[in-house]
Amino acid sequence: MHTDSPHHRYFRAKEGHWRGKLRFEITDRQRLWASPLRWRDKWSMWSMALTSRRLSTLVLSTTVDYASQGGQNKVLHTTRMSNLGITLFRSQEAILLDDDGFSFQMTGTQAFFPRLGKSTAWTAHGAVAADHDGAVYHIPFFGVTIEQHTRMTPQGLEVIQTTPFSRANILLQWQRSLTA
Numbered sequence: 001m002h003t004d005s006p007h008h009r010y011f012r013a014k015e016g017h018w019r020g021k022l023r024f025e026i027t028d029r030q031r032l033w034a035s036p037l038r039w040r041d042k043w044s045m046w047s048m049a050l051t052s053r054r055l056s057t058l059v060l061s062t063t064v065d066y067a068s069q070g071g072q073n074k075v076l077h078t079t080r081m082s083n084l085g086i087t088l089f090r091s092q093e094a095i096l097l098d099d100d101g102f103s104f105q106m107t108g109t110q111a112f113f114p115r116l117g118k119s120t121a122w123t124a125h126g127a128v129a130a131d132h133d134g135a136v137y138h139i140p141f142f143g144v145t146i147e148q149h150t151r152m153t154p155q156g157l158e159v160i161q162t163t164p165f166s167r168a169n170i171l172l173q174w175q176r177s178l179t180a
Helices: 006-013 029-034 039-054
Strands: 016-026 058-065 074-083 086-097 103-112 120-128 134-141 144-153 156-163 166-176
Touching: 006 086, 006 120, 006 134, 016 039, 016 156, 029 039, 039 058, 058 166, 074 103, 103 134
Parallel strands: none
Antiparallel strands: 016 058, 016 166, 058 074, 074 086, 086 103, 103 120, 120 134, 134 144, 144 156, 156 166
């Protein structure tokens, strides 16, 4: 596969540590309560929305490692969501770049507070835009699927995540290289 394809260009440009404040809201309370989520997960989502609205202290930190295995069509990625320095969510993913130059598959594990030692395996998929400045991901989270849209802007990487009952907005800003 050509390393100048859109998905190679997209992930190579994102190499490093990223961080931004997360704004999370419940957009449809009735859909949340009617969803198949466990009661504990519904409460977690509701609490996350209240924390985001009242304190605005939710932070999302990610790393993108293209350099170590990108030439073999594999990108390593981590995510951590925290509140006042306490980890609420963390995940590790391997992103496998498909031969079409746009699509990718993801495999990973995710864990939620307070049981951060108990990880759940998951798979997801997505595709990079033809201009290589954005992507769409379909990611399992709390038993539902998040549709995540990313797009580079002059301010950083804009991330919008939606479910049938929620929305998150994050502006990730590049912090440093992986080797720093």
